[in-house]
Ligand SMILES: Nc1ncnc2c1ncn2[C@@H]1O[C@H](COP(=O)(O)OP(=O)(O)O)[C@@H](O)[C@H]1O
């Protein structure tokens with residue numbers, strides 16, 4: 001096969017689109033349009049990483065790409081000279097969004113905050129220097145720097161700021177969304193509804 | 207262009223070869239042309255399950271080494287006109303196989319068949335690589351036990367990382383009686399962990415072992431058996447039909463309700 005201007009790869013469950021740094025940009029764009037037409041199911045996960053492989057894109061070029069993917073409702077992220085474009089643009093905060101379950105054997109290690117739309121399965125490991133928000137259940141091994149929020153906790157191992165969280169000692173073991181963090185050197189477990197101001201108007205029936 | 211689907215699991219003995227043979231046959235019965243490829247180089251057994259071992263002349267390694275053309279190596283099924291086997295070689299090891307050449311062979315096949323099913327070996331080493339590399343879709347076979355589910359989860363992650371995003375699940379050897387006694391994982395907890403679409407649930411069925419030992423494919427020999435019917439439905443679901451999954455009721459369901467303790 002000759003050089004294609006754009007290659008599509010799945011890496012750790014993310015779709016990564018690599019742009020040939022030397023191909024003419026018009027080829028890159030028409031190839032992407034073709035991919036969107038023909039490989040639509042490839043993009044069904046709704047999030048894409050674009051690797052420019054060192055090529056620096058002008059803002060016009062970026063908006064052309066933005067147009068292609070916003071038309072089909074797919075968010076994406078380009079690392080372009082330190083600047084990050086796309087739907088998950090974050091200028092001064094380092095956030096990694098993973099829109100799928102983290103599976104056995106997968107390791108995610110990130111300097112910043114991580115949001116996971118899915119579970120952390122047994123045998124998976126997630127290591128985050130700041131906060132971890134899991135829209136799912138934690139069943140694997142997790143280490144966070146500051147705090148962790150999840151819809152359910154059945155972790156293999158959970159460490160917050162270096163401290164091991166022992167679930168045997170948790171009184172209320174019901175499967176509730178919680179936030180766990182270290183405050184003044186002790187581990188605090190709060191169910192999320194504890195933190196929520198109770199609605200004043202909620203009557204007996206609701 | 208045909209569809210290229212790898213049948214894989216991570217764990218051995220969960221039914222990859224059984225699923226490959228029966229699904230290939232079921233697709234062929236729907237009028238599709240199908241070729242099943244044995245990627246368990248060195249330990250071939252798809253030919254045995256199909257009862258074709260004494261019709262083999264050439265194998266995939268011969269094709270790769272230029273000893274023969276692909277169509278010379280294909281073995282037609284005993285009963286079904288449009289089902290073919292591309293056999294593995296017993297004398298080579300998985301390390302003798304160049305992944306890129308396997309991809310080349312598959313790309314010829316996918317231009318000539320509606321379906322190419324790759325029966326992958328156990329493990330996630332070389333043989334697994336060369337069965338996943340040519341595939342565009344994956345079927346993960348899992349049995350209702352914790353270790354099989356854990357291995358499947360791992361394999362799904364690896365398969366996704368290879369760029370295959372169309373992945374579905376086949377739950378095999380599902381025994382509703384064991385499940386109701388909580389001696390096997392139930393459907394919901396398997397799906398809960400693996401979080402992918404389920405294409406079918408094949409019951410535990412003695413007929414599978416019996417027909418395998420006779421060198422007959424179950425769906426040919428006992429098309430009326432519960433597992434053969436489910437294979438037929440899996441084939442139709444693959445073809446895009448919307449057929450809901452129905453789990454069997456445990457035996458003695460009413461008996462349990464009315465029996466006095
Ligand atoms: N649904 C089933 N019910 C009963 N036995 C089965 C079923 N599926 C597979 N088997 C048996 O399990 C054994 C292993 O199956 P096989 O397909 O060779 O697994 P694998 O290819 O994953 O190693 C075989 O003896 C087969 O007949």
Ligand SMILES: [Mg+2]
Nearest residue numbers: 222223246251
């Ligand atoms: Mg096998």
